[in-house]
Amino acid sequence: MTLGRKLGAGAVVLALGGFVAFAATFTPVNERRTGTAEGPQLTGSLVGAGSSAQQAAMQGWTAGFSALQPGVSVDYDPVGSGGGREQFLAGGIVFAGSDAALDDAELAEATERCGPAGVFELPDYIAPxxxxxxxxxxxxxxxxxxxxxxxxxxxxxxxxxxxxxxxxxxxxxxxxxxxxxxxxxxxxxxxxxxxxxxxxxxxxxxxxxxxxxxxxxxxxxxxxxxxxxxxxxxxxxxxxxxxxxxxxxxxxxxxxxxxxxxxxxTAAAVVEESELLPGRGEHDRAIELARETTTGDQYPIVLVSYHVGCLAYDDAETVELLQAFLSHVVSEEGQDAAAEVAGSAPISDALREEALAAIEAIHATS
The missing domain is CATH 3.40.190.10 (Periplasmic binding protein-like II)
Incomplete structure (x- = not known):
């Protein structure tokens, strides 16, 4: 079964199922947290590092987010995916940008860093x-x-x-x-x-x-x-x-x-025909790309870049800031901004619903 079919109606049910009873009053997380509705104005800073491929998109995301949340600064160092993962696993940054999913050894390290709640890996940037x-x-x-x-x-x-x-x-x-x-x-x-x-x-x-x-x-x-x-x-x-x-x-x-x-x-077409990596957590959306495609409208040298973070952090402020920023990244406005400055392919509605479910699941331990 391909990713596009896996993340269809079932993904919407997964993301929205817990909110159905409150649909009349509940403000979606991407609006409530980024300030696009009547959400709070936040202050603070987020620090991330990693993928240099994400650099142009990150500039678009942070510019748009700053317009919504001028009291929040997002500092991102494009040191490369390996450096970003290393810093994240060592606890030096809140989130990493990575053009590759965590491998088995890194997943074990992530459990030590993040605790039993584990990690999220959200494919928020798709580019050839x-x-x-x-x-x-x-x-x-x-x-x-x-x-x-x-x-x-x-x-x-x-x-x-x-x-x-x-x-x-x-x-x-x-x-x-x-x-x-x-x-x-x-x-x-x-x-x-x-x-x-x-x-x-x-x-x-x-x-x-x-x-x-x-x-x-x-x-x-x-x-x-x-x-x-x-x-x-x-x-x-x-x-x-x-x-x-x-x-x-x-x-x-x-x-x-x-x-x-x-x-x-042509890059997005390959992603839609790819599958999720098996054996991962509920909010780990790592993808196994269909590199051997022979379909003439698909470009197989594609990069799916992830935002990697913990599902649990020590303090509520970090959680609120990270939820606000990532909600903007996966919103239609955020994806359009990345497409404009970086030529990336906007994520599908199904991937967006999965991302919002993961973002809502991020919580504080104290």
């Missing part, structure tokens, strides 16, 4: 990872195995027969391939290598990892660092969140019998 390049080739096409060869070192020239076969009739430059990867522990890298493992077969010689798994190539910090390195080089190719690629060339990727360009719509 673009394969960017500095070539003067407007419509570059790359099959999965070709893409793997460019980053593994198996393909060293842009006029290699494998690249030419993907681009019939195109004049490819006689240039050395100069791959650029992330230097930090990165959810973007984990999603990119996870795609190569799933789609490229034997052409990709490594496991999926948040840390670049091969030697060679140029390393750069964050999405912005990769984009800058690709822009400043010759024959360069890299991977970055689509929102940050600027004027760089962007390749279309082989899917089935066609080549698909990255877009919010």
């Amino acid at each position: 990872i673009a394969v960017v390049h500095s070539l003067d080739v407007p419509d570059l096409q790359l099959a999965p195995a070709t893409l793997a060869g460019l980053f593994s070192g198996a393909i060293t020239r842009w006029d290699d027969p494998a690249v030419a076969a993907d681009n019939p009739g195109v004049a490819l430059p006689d240039l050395a391939v100069a791959p650029v990867h992330r230097s930090d522990d990165s959810g973007t890298t984990e999603n990119f290598t996870d795609y190569l493992v799933a789609a490229a077969g034997d052409a990709w010689p490594a496991e999926a990892s948040g840390e670049w798994p091969l030697s060679g190539g140029e390393a750069a910090q964050g999405n912005s660092g990769v984009v800058a390195a690709v822009r400043g080089g010759s024959g360069t190719v890299g991977y970055a969140d689509l929102s940050q690629v600027g004027e760089l060339g962007v390749a279309s990727i082989g899917v089935g019998e066609t080549f698909v360009a990255p877009s919010a719509e």
